[in-house]
Amino acid sequence: MVRPAGVSVSGPVLERFPEYIVKFESNKPGVFGVQGHETVAADLPVVIPLVLGRPGWLGDMLRFPMHVGLAWSDRFQFQPPGAQMRWEEGRYEVQAWEKFKTPKGDFNAFKLVMNMTAPGPKGTAVRTRTYHYAPDVKAIASLQTSGTEASAASTLIDFGLAK
8 A cells, every 4th residue: 555645644653654565474464564675564454454345444345246337335333533433324336347557567457436425523424435456466456535524545556466
């Protein structure tokens, strides 16, 4: 995952590294922060399910068998930092099968769009996440979030598959 220039984050672990790597060792995923040639294990349990499409706080981001036109909805609980637990609604749609460019190379990937709505202190909060799932990598190769509360982006920069 790479944090684009101009994107700020909070928290001592997220602020420290501009890039993160998810590695599987003995079939168990771990997150490592990268800065230059420095790689340090990082306690970021939210990163792993995001890369694999299984974060409970974003609902069920992937459905199989995946195909263009597949759509589904999900309702899940979410607790923003410093706020009360709330219910959010997610609507997911596989919109295209397309070539997607990353620093690691081009991938054929499914383009998915997720729209979320949730009650907030200033009315209904709306967020849109556009992401690409690359079957050859078995991971989400990109994720862009935009909305009334936050915006963020991540992109696959490298990967390795076990033999």
